Amino acid sequence: MLLISCPWCGDRSEEEFSCGGEAHIVRPVTPQDMDDQAWGDYVFMRRNEKGVHFERWRHGNGCGRWFNVARSTVTHEILAIYQVGDDRPEVPE
Amino acid sequence: MTGPRHQPLAHLALAAAREAPRPDAGVTLRALPYQPSIILRGESGDAAFVKAFRAGLGFDLPLAPNHVSSHDEITALWLGPSEWLILGDVGPVAPAGQGRLARALAGRHHAIISQGDGRQIIAVSGPRARDVLGKLCPLDLESPDLAPGHCARSILARCGILLHPQPGGAYHLHVARSFADYAWRVLAEAGLEFGVAIASGD
Numbered sequence: 489m490l491l492i493s494c495p496w497c498g499d500r501s502e503e504e505f506s507c508g509g510e511a512h513i514v515r516p517v518t519p520q521d522m523d524d525q526a527w528g529d530y531v532f533m534r535r536n537e538k539g540v541h542f543e544r545w546r547h548g549n550g551c552g553r554w555f556n557v558a559r560s561t562v563t564h565e566i567l568a569i570y571q572v573g574d575d576r577p578e579v580p581e
Numbered sequence: 582m583t584g585p586r587h588q589p590l591a592h593l594a595l596a597a598a599r600e601a602p603r604p605d606a607g608v609t610l611r612a613l614p615y616q617p618s619i620i621l622r623g624e625s626g627d628a629a630f631v632k633a634f635r636a637g638l639g640f641d642l643p644l645a646p647n648h649v650s651s652h653d654e655i656t657a658l659w660l661g662p663s664e665w666l667i668l669g670d671v672g673p674v675a676p677a678g679q680g681r682l683a684r685a686l687a688g689r690h691h692a693i694i695s696q697g698d699g700r701q702i703i704a705v706s707g708p709r710a711r712d713v714l715g716k717l718c719p720l721d722l723e724s725p726d727l728a729p730g731h732c733a734r735s736i737l738a739r740c741g742i743l744l745h746p747q748p749g750g751a752y753h754l755h756v757a758r759s760f761a762d763y764a765w766r767v768l769a770e771a772g773l774e775f776g777v778a779i780a781s782g783d
Binding site for chain 2: 496497498500501503504549550551553561579
C-alpha cells in the first residue's frame with residue numbers, strides 16, 4: 489500500500505487514488521496531418537520504464553484533483569509529486 | 582426546499598429498531614433527518630467570488646484544504662480547491678437567482694448544484710466510534726487534521742464518504758443515498774464487537 493501525498497490533502501492511502509497512466513503525453517496539434525503509424529503511436533504506445541516513471545494520479549475519493557507523480561517502478565518509491573502542466577522534475581535514478 | 586420523498590434508510594424501519602440508551606454500547610448509529618444541501622463550485626483564487634460568498638452568507642468560505650466553517654445554521658465544508666458542500670437552507674436554487682447565495686454570486690464565475698435528497702448523513706458516536714471507523718476507513722483518525730472543524734472525503738469499506746468530525750468524538754458520515762443501506766449495514770456489522778445502539782433520527 490502506498491502513502492501518497494496529495495498536493496492539497498496531504499498524506500492519504502493509495503485506496504483513495506486512481507492512477508491515470510503515463511503523464512506528459514501531448515495531444516498532436518494537427519492530427520489530420522499524421523499517418524496511421526504516428527497516430528497509433530500517440531494513442532497506444534507507452535513507455536514501460538524500469539526505473540523512474542512519470543504518471544498521472546487522481547485523488548478521486550478525496551479532493552478530486554489530478555496531479556503528477558514520479559515513481560520508481562522497481563521500488564515503488566514515490567520520488568516527486570508535482571502539478572499537472574509542470575515539467576518533469578529532476579529525480580535520482 | 583421540501584423534504585425527501587422518502588428517507589434513504591426507510592426500509593430498515595430504524596424508528597422501530599430505536600432503543601433506550603444503552604450504557605454498554607460502544608457505538609451509537611443514528612440516521613440524521615433530511616437537510617438541504619448544495620454543492621458550490623468556484624475558484625479559491627478568485628477574490629471577488631470569495632468576497633461575494635461572504636456578502637451573501639455572512640461568513641468566510643473555508644479556503645484551506647479539508648476545513649469547515651459555519652455561521653447561523655449554515656455550514657460550508659471544503660471538498661476540493663474549487664468545490665464546497667453547503668449544508669443548510671441557502672434559499673431556492675432554481676429558478677436561478679432566487680436564493681440569497683445565488684443573488685450574491687450573480688455575475689461571478691460559479692455554479693450552484695442542488696443536491697436534492699441525494700445524500701444521507703449517518704451519525705456515529707459513542708466511546709468506540711473512532712475504532713469502528715478505523716476498521717473501515719484508511720484516514721488517520723487520530724490526526725489533528727481530523728479534529729472538529731475539519732472534514733475529509735475518503736472511503737468507508739467500498740463506499741465514498743465525506744467524514745465530518747463533531748465535538749465529543751462523534752462523526753457525521755455523508756453518503757450518497759444509493760450507498761446509505763450499504764454504509765449503514767457495514768457500520769452496524771463493524772460495531773458488533775463493541776455493542777451497537779440505534780438512536781432516534783432526530
